[in-house]
Amino acid sequence: MAVQFSEAALKEYEEIVTRYPDKKATLLPALWLAQREFGYVSDEVLEYIAQLVGMPAVKVYEVAEFYTMFHKKKPGKYHLQLCQTISCYLRGAEDLRSYIQETLQVLPGETSADGLFSFQLVECLGSCHTAPVIKINDEYYDSLTVEKLDAIIRHLKKNSSGEDHGV
Amino acid sequence: MEFELQLTKRFSIPNCHTLEVALNHGAYRSFEKLFSMKPEAIVNEVIASKLRGRGGAAFPTGLKWSFVPKDTALPVYLCVNADESEPGTFVDRYILEYDPHLLIEGIVCAAYAIKSHDVYVYIRGEYVRPYMIFKKALDEAYRSGFAGHNIKNSGYDVHIWIHRGAGAYICGEETALLESIEGKKGQPRIKPPFPAVEGLFGCPTIINNVKTISHIPWIIEHGGEAFARIGTSESTGTMLFGISGHVNNPGFWELPFGMRVPEFLEKYAQGVKGGSLKALFPGGTSTAVMTADECADLYLSYESMRAHGTMLGSGGLIVMNEHADMLHALRTITRFYAEESCGQCTPCREGTFWIHRLLEKMVRGEGTTKELDLLLEIADNMEGKTICALAAACAIPVRSCVVKFRQDFEKYVKPVFVPVAAAAEKMLGDDAVPF
Amino acid sequence: MQKMITVNINNQEYEVQEDCNIVEACDAHNIPLQRFCYHRYLPVDGSCRTCMVEIETPQGMMVTTACTTKVKPGMAIYTNSEKAVAAQKSALEFLLLDHPLDCPICDKAGECLLQDNYFDFGRYDFRRTVARYFKGGKALNAGEHIVLDQERCILCRRCIRFFDEIVRTPELGIISRGHESSISLFPEKFIRNPYSGNSADICPVGALTLKEFRFKQRVWFLKKTKSICTQCARGCSIYIEHNKNTVWRFMPRENPALNRVWMCDRGRFSFNKLHEKRIFTPLKHQEEISFNQLYDDIAELLKTRRSGEIAWVVGPFSSNETYYALKTYCGDNAVCLMPPASGERDDLLMLAEEYPNAQGATFFGLQTETAPLIDKIQKGRIAALIIVEMDLFNLRNDSFAQCLMENIHKIPLKIYLTAYRDETVARVDYVVPVRTYAETNGTFINATSLLQKACQALVPEHPDIDAACIALYTIATGARKHQRRYSDASEMYDKLRSHYDELRSFQFNQIPEYGIALNMPKRADEPFKGIHVDFNVCSTAKPLEES
Incomplete structure (x- = not known):
C-alpha cells in the first residue's frame, strides 16, 4: 500500500485504540489523524484507514462522506468556511459570500487557481452572537464586515507570498 | 434580582482555564462532599433540584439518570454532548474555553452518581480552540488527580476521553452521537431501547449536555432544594441564555429562569437593532417563531414557552427586526435542515429538501399560493413520522413562519400555477458542497 | 411452539x-x-x-x-x-418525489414495489413543482452480474443489510447524507460476493438489476414453476421462470428452513445450461434414428443378455424416480457413482457437492461400491452398460471412469440416457435423449434430508422424449409405448411413495412447498451457520413473492 502513517502518527493511533473498547470506534479519530497527516482523505487513504481500523472500505467511505469536515480533495492553503445560517445571514453573511466569490473567483466547493483559497459554505458554526463568522482553517474570525474580511484576506495573501506563519 | 452564578462564575477571571487559577477560585470544591455521599443520594439530589436537560429537550436529568439499570454487570457510560450545533446556540463553547475545569468537575460528579467510569466528551469538530483548551485542562486534571485513577484518593476512577465530531448537526441527537462515537455515520437509532438501557457499545449510557453537567457541582455543594428554589416552579436554576441576530448587544448571560423576554431584550441585548421587533426564535431555529405581540408576555421559562406553543430549546434566542423578510429567513433556516438531515428516514430526507426547494422557488418569484399551502402540508407529513426530531425541527419553524407571517410570503407568490418549464432543470447550484 | x-x-x-x-x-x-x-x-x-x-x-x-x-x-x-x-x-x-419515473426503460417494471405500493396505497396527484433532483448515475457497472442505477434507489438499505448481515461482505453503502444520499460502491470497486443476485431480487425498485435478465422479458409474461436448484446438494427452493418454453431466470423461492429466500449466483445463473448442448434425437453410432427404432433396437439387443451381464450406472444427478426405476426394474447391477465434492462451499448455502441428489441414491439403497463392477468389466463379463444422466467420460480422477475408458472395448453395448450432448455421447452405441429436470416432474432429497419436488416447467422438444425414469423403465422392461404403466414421472413417484412411511400420505401434487423432512442422516450442516437474523414467518402468511 502506497500511503501509510508516519511512525509518530502510528504511535498516536495506538494510543487512540486504548480509549475505546471497540476498535471501530477509532474511525473518526483515525480519519482526523489521516487528514492531518495527508491533508485530505483520498480513496487511497480511506482504504488504508479501513485496513488500520479493521472495517470494510465502503463503511469508511460512508463515514468520510457523511461528515462535512473531511476533505475528499485537497483544500486550499486557506480553507474558508463561511457560515450562512440564520444569525450570520441576518447580519450580512451574503455580502461576505459575494465578496469571496468575486475577489477570489471561487465558488463554493472550489479552490482558487493559485491553490491558496478553497471556499466552503457551512452551516451554523456556533458563534451566532459574533455573526457573521468565517472559519479559516481552524480559527474563527468573527463580527465580520466586508472590509474586515478584505483585510484578513489581504493579510493571508501577503503572508503566503513570504514565509508561512499560518493563521 | 439576587442570584449566584453557577456556570459563569469564573468566566471573568483571567486564565481560569488553567488548573491553578481555577483551583484558587473554588474549582473541584464539590469533590469532598461528593465522595462522602452515596451515588444514589446524588441522583436524589439532582431529582430534587428538578434540573432539566439544557440541550434542548429539557428532560429531567435526575429521572434520566435513574433509568440506568441498577446493578448492571455492563459498564455504564457517560457521554457529554458538546456537539452544540443548533442555529442560535453558542454558549457551551465558552464553558469549554473559559472554565473547562467546571465541566470536568461536573463530569466526575455525574459519572460517580451513575456509577460510570468511562466518559466520552463529544466536541463538535468545528470547535478546534475549545477542544485544545479543554484537552489541556483535562491533562492537567489527570496529572493532579482530579480525573483518572483513584480521584483524590476516593478510590473512584473516572476516565475521560474526548471524541471529536467532524461536521454533522445530527450528532447532537443523543443516539446519533453514540453512533458517531462508535465509528459510524451519525444516524439516530430507533428507540426503544433507550440509551440508558442500551447505549454506547450496547451498554447503559447517559448523555448530558455540557451545561447540564456543569450545574451538578453546584447542586452537590448546595443541595438540590437550593437549586430548585432558583427560577420558577417548573424551570429551576439558572440558564445560559444567548441572543443573536438583530440586537444591539448580542451575547450570552447566565440568568435564573423567569425573566420576561422583552426585559431580557432591553436590559441585556440592549434592544432590537435596526427597527422594532418582528419575530423571535426563543431557543434555536427548531422552535416555533414568536411574533412581537406574543413576545410581550413571554417569559424565559419552559412553562411559559410551552403555554405560547413554543419551546425554550437550548436557550439561544434569535431576533429579527421589522425589516427582516421571513421568506428569505425561512429559506435560510430550511437550507440548514436540508443540509443537516442525515438521510435515514424518508420524510426528513425528502421533506426538508422539498420544502427548501419550494422556498427557493418563491424567492425567485416563481412560487404560487398553492405551494404556500403545500409547505404546511409537507410540514405535517414530516413531523412525528421519523426516527428522530430533526424532521420536526424543520417542520415547526416552517409551519409557524408561514402561518404567522403569511403576508411576507404572499408578497412573493402568485395565485396561479406557474409551470416549471425550463427552470425546472435548474439545479440548486448554490448549495454547500461538502469538501 | x-x-x-x-x-x-x-x-x-x-x-x-x-x-x-x-x-x-x-x-x-x-x-x-x-x-x-x-x-x-x-x-x-x-x-x-x-x-x-x-x-x-x-x-x-x-x-x-x-x-x-x-x-x-x-x-x-x-x-x-x-x-x-x-x-x-x-x-x-x-x-x-425525485424518483426518475423512467418505468418504460426500467427492468423492474411489473415487479416494482414502488409501482405496486403506489397503486395500492398512494396518492395519484403528483405535486412536485420544483426541479427534480438527480440522485446519481444510471446503468453503472456494479459487478459481474449487477447493474446499479443510483437515481432509482429509494435508500431502503435492503441490499446493504443483505451484504452486511447475511453474506457478511459489506460492499455497498449509502454515501453523503440528506437528499444527497446515494447508494454506492467504494470507488473503483465491484460487488464480488457469490450471492450478489439476491440484491436485485430484494431491491424494491430498479436500482439493482441483473445483467443476465435485463431487458430480456417483461416479467408479467413469465410463468413461474416451483422447482429446486440442482447445482449443489443444498437443493435450494426456486422458481423456474419461463416463457414460450424458454427459461429466462431462476428466482429463489421462499423456504424458511432451507434457503429462506436466497440463492447463490452459481445456482442462479445456471439456468442457461437447460438450453445448451441439448440432444433431441436418438443416436445409433452417432447417426440419427427414430425413437421407434431406438427402443426396438435396444429391446432386441438386451433380450439376449442375461441380467447379470447388464450393468446400470447412474450419478447423483438424477431424480428419486430414476433411482426407484433403477432399483425396481433394473436388477442388482445398478451402481451410483459419487463424483468428488470439489465445488466452492461456505456456511451459507453453497455445498462442495455439485450435484443435487446423493441423498436420494442413499435413500433408495443404490450400491455405491464400484469394485465388483470394475472387476466384472475387466474380466469382460459385462455385455451391456447403461449410463444414466451422468457424463461418465468426463469424470476425472474416478477409478470407475478410468477403468471404463481402459476397458471400453470389452463392453459390446453401451447405451446412454442423456439430455445433453456431452463427452460421453461420442463414446456410446446408443444415445437415448431424455428430458431435463425442468421438463419433467420429479423429487430430490437434499443434503439436509429434505425431499422436495421439482415440477415440470417446459415441454420437451419432441413428444417422444421421456423422463429418464420412464426411459429406464421402458428399456428395462422392454415395454412398448402403449404398454407403459407410466405416462408421467409423477406417477412413478405416486407408485414409490406407498413403500415409504414418510411419503405415503403425500401424493405428488400434495408434497408441501417447503418439502418433507426425512428421517435419515444428513450429509451437511444446516444452512446459514452462525448467521443470526430474527425472522418470524407465520405459517398463514403468504409467500413473499405473492404478497
Missing part, C-alpha cells in the same frame, strides 16, 4: 405470535400493509417510514412504523385509520 397472543387490528381480533412485530402480525393474516425497508429475512431497519400504523398507547393514539413496533397482548392497531393512511400516502409521495 410459539406462544400466541391476541391483538386487535382494524377492530378485529387476531391471534399472532407473541414476539412478532406489527408487519409480521399483518402478514400472518393477510392484512395489506405496504413496506420497503422491511424484509422478512433481514434485520429490521425502520427507515423508509412507509408501514405507518396508528396504535393505542398509554399516552394516547400514536402513528408509528409497524416494523419497529412489537405486538403486545390486547394491542389496538389501525392500518386504515385516517392518520395511518395519511402517513402511508405521504411517505410514498416523498419516495416518489
Whole structure:
C-alpha cells in the first residue's frame, strides 16, 4: 500500500485504540489523524484507514462522506468556511459570500487557481452572537464586515507570498 | 434580582482555564462532599433540584439518570454532548474555553452518581480552540488527580476521553452521537431501547449536555432544594441564555429562569437593532417563531414557552427586526435542515429538501399560493413520522413562519400555477458542497 | 411452539405470535400493509417510514412504523385509520418525489414495489413543482452480474443489510447524507460476493438489476414453476421462470428452513445450461434414428443378455424416480457413482457437492461400491452398460471412469440416457435423449434430508422424449409405448411413495412447498451457520413473492 502513517502518527493511533473498547470506534479519530497527516482523505487513504481500523472500505467511505469536515480533495492553503445560517445571514453573511466569490473567483466547493483559497459554505458554526463568522482553517474570525474580511484576506495573501506563519 | 452564578462564575477571571487559577477560585470544591455521599443520594439530589436537560429537550436529568439499570454487570457510560450545533446556540463553547475545569468537575460528579467510569466528551469538530483548551485542562486534571485513577484518593476512577465530531448537526441527537462515537455515520437509532438501557457499545449510557453537567457541582455543594428554589416552579436554576441576530448587544448571560423576554431584550441585548421587533426564535431555529405581540408576555421559562406553543430549546434566542423578510429567513433556516438531515428516514430526507426547494422557488418569484399551502402540508407529513426530531425541527419553524407571517410570503407568490418549464432543470447550484 | 397472543387490528381480533412485530402480525393474516425497508429475512431497519400504523398507547393514539413496533397482548392497531393512511400516502409521495419515473426503460417494471405500493396505497396527484433532483448515475457497472442505477434507489438499505448481515461482505453503502444520499460502491470497486443476485431480487425498485435478465422479458409474461436448484446438494427452493418454453431466470423461492429466500449466483445463473448442448434425437453410432427404432433396437439387443451381464450406472444427478426405476426394474447391477465434492462451499448455502441428489441414491439403497463392477468389466463379463444422466467420460480422477475408458472395448453395448450432448455421447452405441429436470416432474432429497419436488416447467422438444425414469423403465422392461404403466414421472413417484412411511400420505401434487423432512442422516450442516437474523414467518402468511 502506497500511503501509510508516519511512525509518530502510528504511535498516536495506538494510543487512540486504548480509549475505546471497540476498535471501530477509532474511525473518526483515525480519519482526523489521516487528514492531518495527508491533508485530505483520498480513496487511497480511506482504504488504508479501513485496513488500520479493521472495517470494510465502503463503511469508511460512508463515514468520510457523511461528515462535512473531511476533505475528499485537497483544500486550499486557506480553507474558508463561511457560515450562512440564520444569525450570520441576518447580519450580512451574503455580502461576505459575494465578496469571496468575486475577489477570489471561487465558488463554493472550489479552490482558487493559485491553490491558496478553497471556499466552503457551512452551516451554523456556533458563534451566532459574533455573526457573521468565517472559519479559516481552524480559527474563527468573527463580527465580520466586508472590509474586515478584505483585510484578513489581504493579510493571508501577503503572508503566503513570504514565509508561512499560518493563521 | 439576587442570584449566584453557577456556570459563569469564573468566566471573568483571567486564565481560569488553567488548573491553578481555577483551583484558587473554588474549582473541584464539590469533590469532598461528593465522595462522602452515596451515588444514589446524588441522583436524589439532582431529582430534587428538578434540573432539566439544557440541550434542548429539557428532560429531567435526575429521572434520566435513574433509568440506568441498577446493578448492571455492563459498564455504564457517560457521554457529554458538546456537539452544540443548533442555529442560535453558542454558549457551551465558552464553558469549554473559559472554565473547562467546571465541566470536568461536573463530569466526575455525574459519572460517580451513575456509577460510570468511562466518559466520552463529544466536541463538535468545528470547535478546534475549545477542544485544545479543554484537552489541556483535562491533562492537567489527570496529572493532579482530579480525573483518572483513584480521584483524590476516593478510590473512584473516572476516565475521560474526548471524541471529536467532524461536521454533522445530527450528532447532537443523543443516539446519533453514540453512533458517531462508535465509528459510524451519525444516524439516530430507533428507540426503544433507550440509551440508558442500551447505549454506547450496547451498554447503559447517559448523555448530558455540557451545561447540564456543569450545574451538578453546584447542586452537590448546595443541595438540590437550593437549586430548585432558583427560577420558577417548573424551570429551576439558572440558564445560559444567548441572543443573536438583530440586537444591539448580542451575547450570552447566565440568568435564573423567569425573566420576561422583552426585559431580557432591553436590559441585556440592549434592544432590537435596526427597527422594532418582528419575530423571535426563543431557543434555536427548531422552535416555533414568536411574533412581537406574543413576545410581550413571554417569559424565559419552559412553562411559559410551552403555554405560547413554543419551546425554550437550548436557550439561544434569535431576533429579527421589522425589516427582516421571513421568506428569505425561512429559506435560510430550511437550507440548514436540508443540509443537516442525515438521510435515514424518508420524510426528513425528502421533506426538508422539498420544502427548501419550494422556498427557493418563491424567492425567485416563481412560487404560487398553492405551494404556500403545500409547505404546511409537507410540514405535517414530516413531523412525528421519523426516527428522530430533526424532521420536526424543520417542520415547526416552517409551519409557524408561514402561518404567522403569511403576508411576507404572499408578497412573493402568485395565485396561479406557474409551470416549471425550463427552470425546472435548474439545479440548486448554490448549495454547500461538502469538501 | 410459539406462544400466541391476541391483538386487535382494524377492530378485529387476531391471534399472532407473541414476539412478532406489527408487519409480521399483518402478514400472518393477510392484512395489506405496504413496506420497503422491511424484509422478512433481514434485520429490521425502520427507515423508509412507509408501514405507518396508528396504535393505542398509554399516552394516547400514536402513528408509528409497524416494523419497529412489537405486538403486545390486547394491542389496538389501525392500518386504515385516517392518520395511518395519511402517513402511508405521504411517505410514498416523498419516495416518489425525485424518483426518475423512467418505468418504460426500467427492468423492474411489473415487479416494482414502488409501482405496486403506489397503486395500492398512494396518492395519484403528483405535486412536485420544483426541479427534480438527480440522485446519481444510471446503468453503472456494479459487478459481474449487477447493474446499479443510483437515481432509482429509494435508500431502503435492503441490499446493504443483505451484504452486511447475511453474506457478511459489506460492499455497498449509502454515501453523503440528506437528499444527497446515494447508494454506492467504494470507488473503483465491484460487488464480488457469490450471492450478489439476491440484491436485485430484494431491491424494491430498479436500482439493482441483473445483467443476465435485463431487458430480456417483461416479467408479467413469465410463468413461474416451483422447482429446486440442482447445482449443489443444498437443493435450494426456486422458481423456474419461463416463457414460450424458454427459461429466462431462476428466482429463489421462499423456504424458511432451507434457503429462506436466497440463492447463490452459481445456482442462479445456471439456468442457461437447460438450453445448451441439448440432444433431441436418438443416436445409433452417432447417426440419427427414430425413437421407434431406438427402443426396438435396444429391446432386441438386451433380450439376449442375461441380467447379470447388464450393468446400470447412474450419478447423483438424477431424480428419486430414476433411482426407484433403477432399483425396481433394473436388477442388482445398478451402481451410483459419487463424483468428488470439489465445488466452492461456505456456511451459507453453497455445498462442495455439485450435484443435487446423493441423498436420494442413499435413500433408495443404490450400491455405491464400484469394485465388483470394475472387476466384472475387466474380466469382460459385462455385455451391456447403461449410463444414466451422468457424463461418465468426463469424470476425472474416478477409478470407475478410468477403468471404463481402459476397458471400453470389452463392453459390446453401451447405451446412454442423456439430455445433453456431452463427452460421453461420442463414446456410446446408443444415445437415448431424455428430458431435463425442468421438463419433467420429479423429487430430490437434499443434503439436509429434505425431499422436495421439482415440477415440470417446459415441454420437451419432441413428444417422444421421456423422463429418464420412464426411459429406464421402458428399456428395462422392454415395454412398448402403449404398454407403459407410466405416462408421467409423477406417477412413478405416486407408485414409490406407498413403500415409504414418510411419503405415503403425500401424493405428488400434495408434497408441501417447503418439502418433507426425512428421517435419515444428513450429509451437511444446516444452512446459514452462525448467521443470526430474527425472522418470524407465520405459517398463514403468504409467500413473499405473492404478497
